[in-house]
Amino acid sequence: MAKDDSTKIDKRKVTMRSVRLLPDGSTATEEATDYVRPDHLDVYVADAQTRWQLVQVSDEPDAGPGGYDGATSVPRELDLPDAGVVYPATASA
Amino acid sequence: MMSSLPVGCPAPDVDLDAFLAFHRTRFGDAQMIASGTGLRTTLSDAYKAAATFGDLYSTTGATAAGTAISGGAPAYASIGFAWGASANGVVSTGGTVFNIPSGATVAGFGVKTGVAGAYLDGGPLTSQSFASQGTYTLTLTYTQT
Numbered sequence: 001m002a003k004d005d006s007t008k009i010d011k012r013k014v015t016m017r018s019v020r021l022l023p024d025g026s027t028a029t030e031e032a033t034d035y036v037r038p039d040h041l042d043v044y045v046a047d048a049q050t051r052w053q054l055v056q057v058s059d060e061p062d063a064g065p066g067g068y069d070g071a072t073s074v075p076r077e078l079d080l081p082d083a084g085v086v087y088p089a090t091a092s093a
Numbered sequence: 094m095m096s097s098l099p100v101g102c103p104a105p106d107v108d109l110d111a112f113l114a115f116h117r118t119r120f121g122d123a124q125m126i127a128s129g130t131g132l133r134t135t136l137s138d139a140y141k142a143a144a145t146f147g148d149l150y151s152t153t154g155a156t157a158a159g160t161a162i163s164g165g166a167p168a169y170a171s172i173g174f175a176w177g178a179s180a181n182g183v184v185s186t187g188g189t190v191f192n193i194p195s196g197a198t199v200a201g202f203g204v205k206t207g208v209a210g211a212y213l214d215g216g217p218l219t220s221q222s223f224a225s226q227g228t229y230t231l232t233l234t235y236t237q238t
Contacts, residue, residue, distance in 0.1 A: 011225060016219070016221065018219045020217075020218070020219065022216050023216065024214075025236050025238060026233065026234055026235045026236050027233075027234045027236075028202070028216070028218065028231060028232070028233055028234075029188075029231070029232035029233075029234075030218055030219050030229070030230070030231060030232075031188070031229070031230040032193075032199065032219070032221045032223075032227065032228075032229050032230075033227045033228045033229075033230075034221070034223050034224055034225055034227040035224065035225035035226070035227060036224050036225070037224070040224065044224065048221070051219050051220065051221070052219055052221075063225070064225055064226060064227055065166075065167060065192070065226050065227070065228075066166070066195060066225045066226030066227075070195065070225055070226055071195040071196070071225070071226070072195060072224055072225055073195045073196035073222070073223070073224055073225075074224065075198075075222035075223075075224060076222075077222065086195075086196060
């Protein structure tokens with residue numbers, strides 16, 4: 001059965017990097033990679049830039065390992081109308 | 094290369110806790126400074142040998158283990174570190190990639206002695222709430238002073 005494209009979410013890959021000096025003098029290089037809906041992207045990136053040293057957004061859609069049908073959570077700390085909402089995974093068949 | 098140790102001092106690469114306890118009885122809580130690069134490398138090798146696995150936490154790691162992330166597909170799991178060679182008391186892991194489920198918040202990390210081993214070390218990380226299934230790559234560099 002053909003899949004309904006109206007359910008497709010064109011997420012963007014967001015890569016965030018920082019280097020942190022730990023209390024004992026060691027260092028941790030951190031890289032978080034998340035996949036964010038376009039309608040959440042600007043707020044998500046603005047929030048990430050308050051903590052991370054570098055934030056990059058992919059030019060092309062990329063749903064990541066969860067796929068286009070994967071669950072999406074809207075971080076509750078974001079200034080978005082649906083902050084805290086969890087959109088469950090949709091059926092892929 | 095082994096450095097000479099004081100009489101009665103356990104070798105740090107055999108029993109790091111006993112080595113540290115031996116020196117604490119002599120120096121109290123004062124910070125120990127390893128004076129030779131050989132000793133620093135021996136100590137960093139001992140840390141590397143003990144700190145074999147890592148976890149990410151939804152809470153800030155510090156003096157005790159935090160709450161480990163769970164769930165997701167591919168699922169979150171503790172990951173074994175791939176440490177490089179020590180040089181002058183400095184040793185680094187390769188990039189250790191953890192799977193993070195949608196909705197999880199990463200806030201800290203811990204280092205432990207095995208996949209279900211004892212907690213050794215940890216600390217805060219740059220906090221991030223994940224919108225979708227993603228990854229968090231951690232590269233640790235341990236420096237023995």
